[in-house]
Amino acid sequence: MSEELHDVRLSVNGASYDVRVPGRRLLSDALRHDLGLTGTHVGCEHGVCGACTVLLDGAPVRACLMFAVSAQGQEITTVEGLARPDGTLSNVQQAFVECHGLQCGFCTPGFLTTITAGLRANPTPTHEECREMVAGNLCRCTGYQNIVRAVERAAELGLDTPSLVPREGSSTNEETP
Amino acid sequence: MTTKLMGQGVQRVEDQRFLRGQGRYVDDVAVGPATLHAAVLRSPHAHARIVDIDVDAVLDLEGVHAVWTHDDLTGPMAEPLPLLIPHPALTHGRTQYALAKDEVNYAGEAVAFVVAEDRYVAEDALDRIRVTYDVLPPVVGIDAARAADRLVHEDVPGNVGARMEQQTGDAQAAIAKAPHRLELDLTVERSACTPMEGRGTVARWDPDLNRMQVWTSTQSSTGVRAVVAVKLELDLGQVDVITPDVGGGFGVKINHPWPEELLVPLAARALGRTVKFTEDRREHFISSAHERGQVHHVEVGFDDDGRLLGLDVAFWHDHGAYTPYGLIVPIITSTQLLGPYKPEVYRVVFESVYTNTVMVTPYRGAGRPQGCFVMERTMDAIAEYLGKDRAEVRATNFIQPDEFPYDQGLIFQDGRELEYDSGDYPASLEKIKALVGWDEFPAFQKEMAAVGRRVGIGLACYVEGTGVGPYEGAHVHIETTGKVKVATGLTTQGQGHATVFAQLVADELGVRLEDVEVVTGDTRRMPYAVGTFASRAAVMSGSAIHLAARRAKEKVLKIAAEALEASEEDLEIVDGVVSVKGSPGSSLDLGTVSVLSNPLRYAFDEASKAATQFSVGDPGKPPVPEDEEPGLEGRDFYSPERATFASGMHAVIVETDPETAEITILKYAVVHDCGKLINPMIVEGQIHGGVAQGVAGALYERMAYDENGQLQNASFMDFLMPYVTEVPDGIDIDHLETPSPLNPLGIKGAGEAGVIPSAAVFAAAIEDAERLSIPGLAITAMPISPSELFHLRQSHPSQEHTA
Ligand code: FES
Ligand code: FES
Numbered sequence: 001m002s003e004e005l006h007d008v009r010l011s012v013n014g015a016s017y018d019v020r021v022p023g024r025r026l027l028s029d030a031l032r033h034d035l036g037l038t039g040t041h042v043g044c045e046h047g048v049c050g051a052c053t054v055l056l057d058g059a060p061v062r063a064c065l066m067f068a069v070s071a072q073g074q075e076i077t078t079v080e081g082l083a084r085p086d087g088t089l090s091n092v093q094q095a096f097v098e099c100h101g102l103q104c105g106f107c108t109p110g111f112l113t114t115i116t117a118g119l120r121a122n123p124t125p126t127h128e129e130c131r132e133m134v135a136g137n138l139c140r141c142t143g144y145q146n147i148v149r150a151v152e153r154a155a156e157l158g159l160d161t162p163s164l165v166p167r168e169g170s171s172t173n174e175e176t177p
Numbered sequence: 178m179t180t181k182l183m184g185q186g187v188q189r190v191e192d193q194r195f196l197r198g199q200g201r202y203v204d205d206v207a208v209g210p211a212t213l214h215a216a217v218l219r220s221p222h223a224h225a226r227i228v229d230i231d232v233d234a235v236l237d238l239e240g241v242h243a244v245w246t247h248d249d250l251t252g253p254m255a256e257p258l259p260l261l262i263p264h265p266a267l268t269h270g271r272t273q274y275a276l277a278k279d280e281v282n283y284a285g286e287a288v289a290f291v292v293a294e295d296r297y298v299a300e301d302a303l304d305r306i307r308v309t310y311d312v313l314p315p316v317v318g319i320d321a322a323r324a325a326d327r328l329v330h331e332d333v334p335g336n337v338g339a340r341m342e343q344q345t346g347d348a349q350a351a352i353a354k355a356p357h358r359l360e361l362d363l364t365v366e367r368s369a370c371t372p373m374e375g376r377g378t379v380a381r382w383d384p385d386l387n388r389m390q391v392w393t394s395t396q397s398s399t400g401v402r403a404v405v406a407v408k409l410e411l412d413l414g415q416v417d418v419i420t421p422d423v424g425g426g427f428g429v430k431i432n433h434p435w436p437e438e439l440l441v442p443l444a445a446r447a448l449g450r451t452v453k454f455t456e457d458r459r460e461h462f463i464s465s466a467h468e469r470g471q472v473h474h475v476e477v478g479f480d481d482d483g484r485l486l487g488l489d490v491a492f493w494h495d496h497g498a499y500t501p502y503g504l505i506v507p508i509i510t511s512t513q514l515l516g517p518y519k520p521e522v523y524r525v526v527f528e529s530v531y532t533n534t535v536m537v538t539p540y541r542g543a544g545r546p547q548g549c550f551v552m553e554r555t556m557d558a559i560a561e562y563l564g565k566d567r568a569e570v571r572a573t574n575f576i577q578p579d580e581f582p583y584d585q586g587l588i589f590q591d592g593r594e595l596e597y598d599s600g601d602y603p604a605s606l607e608k609i610k611a612l613v614g615w616d617e618f619p620a621f622q623k624e625m626a627a628v629g630r631r632v633g634i635g636l637a638c639y640v641e642g643t644g645v646g647p648y649e650g651a652h653v654h655i656e657t658t659g660k661v662k663v664a665t666g667l668t669t670q671g672q673g674h675a676t677v678f679a680q681l682v683a684d685e686l687g688v689r690l691e692d693v694e695v696v697t698g699d700t701r702r703m704p705y706a707v708g709t710f711a712s713r714a715a716v717m718s719g720s721a722i723h724l725a726a727r728r729a730k731e732k733v734l735k736i737a738a739e740a741l742e743a744s745e746e747d748l749e750i751v752d753g754v755v756s757v758k759g760s761p762g763s764s765l766d767l768g769t770v771s772v773l774s775n776p777l778r779y780a781f782d783e784a785s786k787a788a789t790q791f792s793v794g795d796p797g798k799p800p801v802p803e804d805e806e807p808g809l810e811g812r813d814f815y816s817p818e819r820a821t822f823a824s825g826m827h828a829v830i831v832e833t834d835p836e837t838a839e840i841t842i843l844k845y846a847v848v849h850d851c852g853k854l855i856n857p858m859i860v861e862g863q864i865h866g867g868v869a870q871g872v873a874g875a876l877y878e879r880m881a882y883d884e885n886g887q888l889q890n891a892s893f894m895d896f897l898m899p900y901v902t903e904v905p906d907g908i909d910i911d912h913l914e915t916p917s918p919l920n921p922l923g924i925k926g927a928g929e930a931g932v933i934p935s936a937a938v939f940a941a942a943i944e945d946a947e948r949l950s951i952p953g954l955a956i957t958a959m960p961i962s963p964s965e966l967f968h969l970r971q972s973h974p975s976q977e978h979t980a
Contacts, residue, residue, distance in 0.1 A: 002239050038205035039198020043373045044458040048893035079198035093196040097188055100858050104671025105195030106373040106424030135902050140373050140425050141671050143865030144901040
């Protein structure tokens with residue numbers, strides 16, 4: 001017996017994608033395998049490592065703990081959507097280059113999305129707050145030293161990711177599947 | 178004048194890709210509906226005989242393409258997997274089958290392999306396979322293995338896979354004669370590499386080209402290539418292995434082949450479709466590899482100064498159910514535990530034992546953390562016994578700077594003499610003492626004690642054999658655009674190879690960093706290579722790349738000298754332009770030299786037009802002279818006599834809570850000598866990561882097996898991998914550079930250093946913090962959790978009347 005499929009419209013990084021997926025398809029898998037947006041990584045599939053973090057209407061969520069069907073109607077931002085419209089790196093990304101905030105780069109997308117949302121909520125964090133901001137994400141390579149430095153550096157540079165600025169007058173998308 | 182890039186903290190060139198979500202890890206390859214996905218049925222039992230496997234219901238499921246069990250395998254695929262590093266002492270080596278035959282020996286062993294439209298369906302299919310097991314009692318832990326009431330493999334007596342002994346003299350006699358003697362029992366538990374990206378393999382069989390292409394997350398592309406060819410009965414030349422971006426390795430990805438690395442290509446060929454396997458986190462815990470589990474017994478004799486007169490160490494290494502990677506880990510422990518010291522007489526013996534648990538392969542540090550723990554605990558015990566300063570006892574035993582090269586009289590893991598190339602341990606000690614505030618600490622400790630706070634300091638020293646052979650190679654190609662393409666066969670898993678190797682090429686060739694592109698781990702570009710492990714990449718491939726760039730440069734100068742009618746000695750290359758020194762008008766860019774290097778019959782563009790047979794060359798001579806090749810390329814290999822020896826010292830100050838026994842890190846300091854630094858920013862990053870993994874191994878991570886051989890903490894929820902909240906907030910680092918005489922760049926290797934002394938340094942510091950309140954309390958087993966420390970306090974004899 002074949003699985004029931006659902007037509008879903010996902011709005012990711014400002015573009016709309018129509019996909020047909022089973023109800024159990026994780027948002028992380030839909031992004032990666034159905035949309036080909038492989039920047040979002042899966043490190044644990046049980047919500048602990050933070051590698052799969054994407055922004056849902058600007059708020060960080062774990063894409064491995066959500067079904068693709070439940071993301072309909074919300075604006076998803078993945079790591080692919082963090083650079084500036086002209087293609088240059090956002091300040092958070094730039095801070096990672098300057099501070100050597102990544103090694104293998106596997107955890108990095110989750111950190112970038114988390115920090116982008118974190119700095120939006122608190123643009124002038126203290127050192128302690130910078131550490132707290134990344135305290136839900138695992139990295140096996142960097143020992144976190146330079147990631148914390150990158151948060152501080154990004155705060156210094158200021159937040160600049162335009163895709164995250166809430167669009168004036170935009171309300172919940174009520175499109176039917 | 179171009180500034181030298183060697184030694185500079187150049188920002189990484191590979192970061193752009195990763196930061197934009199454009200990294201290409203294995204699971205990012207072959208995305209889309211054309212690819213089939215595999216899932217593996219794994220044994221739920223630690224030890225059982227397989228009575229029957231019924232797969233009848235599997236293919237009825239829509240979307241399932243195929244299922245394999247051992248019975249479906251033929252030829253070399255039906256034989257056990259290879260034993261990669263045989264050693265004469267490994268008398269009872271055993272390896273598993275790609276799919277279990279008759280018996281399973283750990284919970285997680287591969288039993289059946291399903292390929293379906295997607296991973297979800299493949300996992301559904303696994304549920305339909307019925308396996309009848311005859312469950313056997315498992316052997317879990319070193320004590321059970323040594324007791325040998327039950328055997329893991331019926332034909333391995335006493336569960337002993339190997340016994341190995343090395344000595345430099347009669348240690349027992351030396352100990353018996355020594356003025357003072359001590360005995361210690363020391364234990365380190367199992368942990369694991371646990372990279373954020375697990376294992377993964379994609380394969381595509383191309384019937385038109387008659388080629389197998391495999392992408393895999395490995396530390397040895399050439400190794401995987403060789404084994405895929407052998408097992409699938411293909412010629413080596415028919416197999417390409419490409420290692421794209423790797424999301425961390427730390428040792429676990431050096432083992433090969435994993436069953437899936439063979440089954441995926443097998444399925445791809447059988448089904449005529451691209452097939453992918455991506456491991457999930459639970460699978461990584463129960464079916465890849467662990468390390469560190471060892472129990473040690475030390476006997477030591479010393480004089481009044483604490484000088485080691487005789488050292489006798491016996492230890493037992495838990496290698497799990499199989500031994501595909503041989504004895505590398507215990508051999509390293511047995512040799513590298515000597516660290517920077519020179520005992521007069523040393524004997525070491527180990528037994529490597531089978532248990533019904535996940536097998537062992539090297540994990541960052543590879544046996545050295547255990548060795549360092551043993552030696553440094555011994556140093557601390559001697560200092561305590563003699564009432565001496567712990568740093569002073571260490572200094573008494575150091576190999577002195579004028580004693581290099583220093584031969585320890587043992588054989589190292591690579592089969593070569595354990596001979597240290599260079600170092601300056603007294604200088605390191607001075608640096609670490611200054612960095613951590615060693616001499617001022619006792620006063621601080623008293624001050625804290627006066628207000629009821631327990632603080633302690635620990636120090637640990639290590640030496641790390643890095644850059645082991647046999648060799649690495651490199652190929653440098655200067656394109657007609659002037660861009661330089663560099664290929665080396667070893668892989669990369671986050672160490673910044675694209676940057677450091679580019680720095681070396683830019684320096685040697687005189688080109689801009691941004692004009693150099695480095696490719697690693699692609700057998701199509703460099704089929705001769707060993708792999709990325711044992712802190713060998715910078716030493717081995719770095720040296721090979723340097724030599725290959727030099728060869729390319731020699732060719733550049735020869736061609737340019739002819740074209741510019743100058744002598745080679747008068748030429749220099751700056752920013753990609755070759756010119757006659759002191760006469761700036763007379764120059765050629767590298768792209769033009771590349772054009773001139775290849776005499777052409779056909780013109781494709783302006784550049785190639787300049788190299789056609791009517792444009793260049795002396796018609797009286799052959800267009801390609803004897804002993805020359807067309808093209809502006811250089812290829813070379815580097816193969817050292819023996820390993821280089823990096824070294825270092827760590828110190829930590831901790832605070833332990835008098836009530837809860839919680840352990841807090843107050844200060845962490847590292848002095849590090851990896852010879853000449855190519856890129857200090859990257860080296861420090863390696864140290865940061867190593868220290869975090871060390872903290873993990875010392876305070877948090879362990880493999881919690883129950884008596885049935887079930888791993889109770891096979892998830893990130895239960896396995897306590899440190900978040901930022903668990904690592905030191907700031908690590909003080911100081912470098913020392915004692916260049917290695919063994920390679921042209923004087924470099925050693927920095928990948929593993931950060932993790933080696935952690936268990937030792939934390940044990941020392943925690944003990945020091947506790948001792949003021951509980952004299953005689955000893956930390957002999959790591960990792961240590963707050964509850965373990967609490968119980969240790971409670972059970973200490975001096976506490977019994979107060980408790
Ligand atoms: S993959 Fe989603 S939190 Fe780890
Ligand atoms: S950079 Fe490798 S896991 Fe964070």
